[in-house]
Amino acid sequence: MNLVVLVAWTHVRSRIRQTLVGVLGVATGVGFSVMMAALMEGSQRDFIAQLVDSLPHISVSDERRSPPVQPAEIAFGAAEIRGQITPALRPGIKNPYAIMASLESWLPGSVAPSVQARAVISFSGRDTAASVIGIDAKREPNVSKLVTQIRGGSLDNLYKASNAIVLGDGLAKKMGARVGNSVTVTAGNGRSISATVVALYHSGVSQIDDSQSYTLIKTAQILAGQTGLVNEIRVKIKDAMQSREIAARIEAETGYKSMSWQEAHEDLLSAFKIRDFIMYTVVEAILLVASFGTYNIISTITHEKTRDIAIMKSLGLRAATVRQIFVLESVLIGLAGMAIGWVLGLALSWGMEQITIRSPYMDSTHLPIFYSPYHYLLAGGVALLASVIAGYFPARKAASVQPVDIIRGAS
Amino acid sequence: MSDEPPLLEVRNVTRIIDGEVPTTLVADVNLTVRSGEFVAITGPSGSGKSSLLYLLGLLDVPTSGEVLILGRAASKLSEDTRADLRLATLGFVFQFHFLLPEFSALENVMLPMRAAHRLSEADMKTRALDLLTSLGLGDHARKRPDQLSGGQRQRVAIARALANDPSVILADEPTGNLDTASSDQVLGILRSLVATKAADGRGRAVVIVTHDLDLAARTDRRIHVVDGRIASDERVEPGPTRI
Numbered sequence: 001m002n003l004v005v006l007v008a009w010t011h012v013r014s015r016i017r018q019t020l021v022g023v024l025g026v027a028t029g030v031g032f033s034v035m036m037a038a039l040m041e042g043s044q045r046d047f048i049a050q051l052v053d054s055l056p057h058i059s060v061s062d063e064r065r066s067p068p069v070q071p072a073e074i075a076f077g078a079a080e081i082r083g084q085i086t087p088a089l090r091p092g093i094k095n096p097y098a099i100m101a102s103l104e105s106w107l108p109g110s111v112a113p114s115v116q117a118r119a120v121i122s123f124s125g126r127d128t129a130a131s132v133i134g135i136d137a138k139r140e141p142n143v144s145k146l147v148t149q150i151r152g153g154s155l156d157n158l159y160k161a162s163n164a165i166v167l168g169d170g171l172a173k174k175m176g177a178r179v180g181n182s183v184t185v186t187a188g189n190g191r192s193i194s195a196t197v198v199a200l201y202h203s204g205v206s207q208i209d210d211s212q213s214y215t216l217i218k219t220a221q222i223l224a225g226q227t228g229l230v231n232e233i234r235v236k237i238k239d240a241m242q243s244r245e246i247a248a249r250i251e252a253e254t255g256y257k258s259m260s261w262q263e264a265h266e267d268l269l270s271a272f273k274i275r276d277f278i279m280y281t282v283v284e285a286i287l288l289v290a291s292f293g294t295y296n297i298i299s300t301i302t303h304e305k306t307r308d309i310a311i312m313k314s315l316g317l318r319a320a321t322v323r324q325i326f327v328l329e330s331v332l333i334g335l336a337g338m339a340i341g342w343v344l345g346l347a348l349s350w351g352m353e354q355i356t357i358r359s360p361y362m363d364s365t366h367l368p369i370f371y372s373p374y375h376y377l378l379a380g381g382v383a384l385l386a387s388v389i390a391g392y393f394p395a396r397k398a399a400s401v402q403p404v405d406i407i408r409g410a411s
Numbered sequence: 412m413s414d415e416p417p418l419l420e421v422r423n424v425t426r427i428i429d430g431e432v433p434t435t436l437v438a439d440v441n442l443t444v445r446s447g448e449f450v451a452i453t454g455p456s457g458s459g460k461s462s463l464l465y466l467l468g469l470l471d472v473p474t475s476g477e478v479l480i481l482g483r484a485a486s487k488l489s490e491d492t493r494a495d496l497r498l499a500t501l502g503f504v505f506q507f508h509f510l511l512p513e514f515s516a517l518e519n520v521m522l523p524m525r526a527a528h529r530l531s532e533a534d535m536k537t538r539a540l541d542l543l544t545s546l547g548l549g550d551h552a553r554k555r556p557d558q559l560s561g562g563q564r565q566r567v568a569i570a571r572a573l574a575n576d577p578s579v580i581l582a583d584e585p586t587g588n589l590d591t592a593s594s595d596q597v598l599g600i601l602r603s604l605v606a607t608k609a610a611d612g613r614g615r616a617v618v619i620v621t622h623d624l625d626l627a628a629r630t631d632r633r634i635h636v637v638d639g640r641i642a643s644d645e646r647v648e649p650g651p652t653r654i
Contacts, residue, residue, distance in 0.1 A: 003525035004520075007511075014513040311509045314470055315523045315571070316498025318491045351514065404470045407505060407583075 004321060007312075008328040011301055019333060022297040026337020027344055027389065029290030030379045033283040037375035039352060039367065040279045044272055046368035048240075051268070052261050053145050056234030057109070057243040059264075060250055062093045063257045096230035099254055107246065109237040110142035113230045115220040121167075121213065122184040123175040130171055130211050132185060134220025143236040146201060146214065152179045153199025158216050163195040165219075169202045170210035187223040195219070207240025284382055290337070291386030298330045298391045302398040309398050309404035323392075323399040330391020331384065338380040347374065416482030418578050418616045419444040420465055424476030426462055426639075436462035438639040444579070446614025448491035449605045451627035453620075454636035461583055463636060464620045468501055468581045469493045481613075483576060498527055502572030504601075508564035510556040516543060516567045517552040523574040533654070542570040546600060562593025569600055576609045582619040586626060598629060605631075 012019045067251040072079040093099060100111050115134035120127050137158045141147040147155050151169060158164045165185065167177065177183055179197050195215065203209055221229050235250070238242050240261065247260035262269060303308070309322055353369040421442040428434045436459045444450055444467075454460040465471040466478055471487050478485050480500055485493060497503075509517045520539040524530055530538065543552050546566040556564050565585060572580055582601060586594035601617050608614055620631065627633050628647070635643040 003522065010513045075589065209462075307509070308511050311511065312466075312522070312526075313494065314497070314503055315526065316494050316496075316501070316575075317526050318494045321526065322493070404465045407470070407509075408465070 003317075004324045004328055008325045010331060011305070011325075012329050012332050015301060018297050018300065019336075022294050022333040023336040025290045025293035026287075026334055026383050027340035029287045030338055030341020030383050031344030031348055033286050033379040033382075034342065034375050035348035035352060036283055037279060038345070038349040038369045039378065040275065041372065041375070042368035042370035044275065045370050048272075049264065055261055055264065056143055057237045057240050058235035058247045058250065058258055058260050060093070060099075060233040060235065060254065060256050062091055062256045064255065065251075065257050074377050076309045092226060092229040092231060093233065093254075093256060096233060099256075102235060102253075103233070103235070103250065107235065107237070108239070108242070109235055109246075110112075110139070111141040111233055111235050112136055112139035113217065114232045114234060115217050115224060115229055117220050117224045118188050118230045119223060120186045121165075121171070121175065121388075123177045123181060126175050128171060128175055130213050130219055131295045132187075132223060133212060133214050134217040135214050136217055143234045145203075149201040149203050151200045151202050155199065156196035158214070161198055163193050163219055164198040164215065165195040165202055166175065166199045166214040167197055168209035168212050171213060172197065172200050174210065182200060185223060187225070189225055191223055191225055193219070193222060217254055226247040266315065287379065287382045287386050290383065291390040294330055294333055294337075294387050295390035295394065297333065298326055299394040301329065302326055302394045305398070306401060307406055309401045310403040311400065314403040314407065319399040322348050322401075323395045326395030326398050327388060327391045330387045330395070331375065333391075334384045334387025337387075341383065342376050345379065346371075356405060415446070415447045415613075416479070417443045418481060418614075419618070420479040420482075421463075421467065422477045422479070424466060424473040424478060426459075426466060426471065426602045427474045435639050437466060439476070440587050440639075440641055442467075442634070442641065442644075445617045445619060446578070446616055447605055448592055448618075449602055450616065450618045450634060451621055451630040451632070452618065452634045452636060453622065453624060453627045454642075456622065458636045459639035460620045460622075460636045462639070464583055464618065467579075467618065468503060468555045469497050486622055497552075498523060499575060500578045502574070502577035502580040503579065504572050504582040504587065506566070506579045506587040507559075508556065508568045510567055510571070511565060512556055515553050515555055516559065516570075518550060519556070519567055520570045523571060527575050529575075539570070542573055543567070546570050560593075562589055562596060565589060565593065566598050566600065569597065573604070578609055578613055578615055580604060580615065580617045582617065584621055585619055586621070586623070594626070598615065604631070 018091055070079075070081050073081060096113050100113065103111050113136055117132045117134070119130060119132045121130050122128075135146075137155050140155065147237070148167070150236035153166075154168070158166065165183065171179065175183070177197055179199060181197050182194055183197060184192060185195050201209070201214075217230070235246070237246055244262045247263070249260040250256075251258040312322060349371065351371050352367050355367045357367065359367055419442070419531050421440055424437055424440045425435070426437040428436060440463060452460045452463060461472065466473055469478065469480065473486055476486070480496055483496075487495060488496070510516075511522070514522070517536070517539050520542055521535045524535040524538065540549065540552055543549055546569060548563060548566055548570070551559060551563060556567070559567065580601065585601065589597060601619065604615055605617050619626075621627055630647075632644070632646045634641055
């Protein structure tokens with residue numbers, strides 16, 4: 001066996017109690033870091049998942065980011081047209097079904113059309129402003145969670161009445177309407193229809209539950225007074241994280257404004273960055289504290305071993321060799337701590353996952369834990385690095401021992 | 412043989428320790444040790460005899476003057492080069508056995524061989540066992556130092572000093588902690604080494620430091636040091652190779 005490895009291994013093995021304390025220090029650091037990271041990232045992903053699932057991943061709307069270029073500007077270089085705005089009246093997406101068919105041909109996900117209208121819903125003399133969203137009840141389940149949020153009925157009931165409407169449960173409560181009641185829906189342009197409440201839904205977001213209702217596309221088109229109108233194509237991507245790139249491609253292909261959920265929630269994503277920063281700071285602080293333990297142990301060993309160091313140097317070992325011995329001891333402690341820490345982290349994460357949170361307002365859930373090899377590599381890597389640094393300083397001191405000083409003192 | 416450089420040569424060496432009151436350990440010493448010599452450096456406590464040995468062993472660097480090992484000037488060499496030179500050409504035996512407590516006798520003897528990287532694991536083991544056996548410790552190779560008697564430990568230390576087949580063995584009070592029987596044995600071993608040759612055909616020399624005049628009387632050359640200076644240098648009995 002290599003000299004450095006042999007001596008280092010013998011030292012840590014013969015001081016098993018000290019070594020164990022050091023190993024446990026690092027292991028605790030790594031374990032809790034891993035658990036923290038798993039919990040932080042788990043809760044973040046859980047939050048994003050809920051956020052993302054409540055919205056389409058990408059919304060292709062009939063707006064444009066900038067006014068279309070005018071033919072005069074193309075024809076004459078000197079022409080400049082000012083004061084243009086994007087049209088106020090929603091023109092609808094042209095050929096929506098052709099666009100959807102072309103998107104479906106390459107998108108890794110699903111698409112569904114919708115029509116949006118503002119309306120006042122009246123029931124038993126009470127008027128409430130609400131938005132009416134016309135949907136394709138067959139396609140809708142592919143892009144949103146609406147179908148799972150339906151209470152007291154089903155989404156297919158929309159087909160069972162000539163003018164059917166699904167109200168948010170908050171909206172229904174405000175008006176005192178129940179399933180089976182007939183409400184009057186009046187659009188901003190004065191058109192009015194009578195619709196039957198066929199189901200309620202509860203999304204958990206009160207802002208939505210209090211103000212949104214769903215009808216079939218056809219019904220919403222009648223309200224808007226525009227036949228064939230489709231305002232928005234909603235897209236759900238298999239991997240939500242790709243939404244930004246795919247939205248850019250849709251926009252390039254169709255010319256319509258495609259907003260990914262990331263773009264719609266830039267503020268939240270930047271808040272997550274701050275959260276990440278806090279998490280990594282805490283994780284590294286834990287590991288730093290653990291490395292002080294390692295420093296202490298290597299310091300003690302080098303102090304106790306001053307005589308042995310002097311002997312080895314007098315025999316002809318180089319200072320660098322002595323340094324390597326003690327750095328390696330520190331690394332051995334770090335490695336063992338890392339391995340045990342990984343197991344501890346896995347166990348702690350698993351234990352956390354078993355904790356159930358019960359709340360009267362929502363379904364009971366487990367603590368969200370996200371298992372990622374990246375967390376383990378990060379915690380292990382930082383722990384190892386800290387061990388090397390913690391071992392280096394006592395090792396450097398050990399290597400500078402002058403054998404003659406020690407031998408002279410001993411004899 | 413006369414064209415071969417001396418194993419050890421000390422030219423005008425002075426060693427002063429800095430401090431509020433600088434202390435002169437060794438003052439203007441000249442000394443030559445050739446192969447086949449069995450030398451005792453004697454002197455009262457604090458006379459500088461151990462300091463002289465550390466200078467000879469490249470453990471310490473002279474304030475002025477030059478130390479030559481096998482004709483090679485060593486004082487200006489880097490610490491690493493001096494360490495390499497110690498490893499390859501010098502063997503130390505100290506008053507305290509100075510064995511590493513966690514390692515068996517065998518591992519202690521193998522330690523300098525491992526540092527030298529010259530032999531395979533199996534060859535190192537064979538050589539270490541041979542050395543221990545030749546010193547009567549074949550049965551104790553697996554024991555740790557705390558399981559051995561004082562005399563046995565000192566013999567393990569001698570085996571370790573011989574690990575890399577050195578030209579010069581330097582011993583600082585090698586029998587200082589031993590009873591009479593063990594002392595005789597250790598001295599006998601050191602004397603027998605003088606007659607042996609290293610694997611490269613070069614002769615060996617043994618230099619011991621002692622305050623025990625009876626012990627010194629059994630060597631071939633006695634150098635008496637007083638106040639860091641050589642007071643007398645007498646050859647009692649001609650060594651195997653004459654100057």
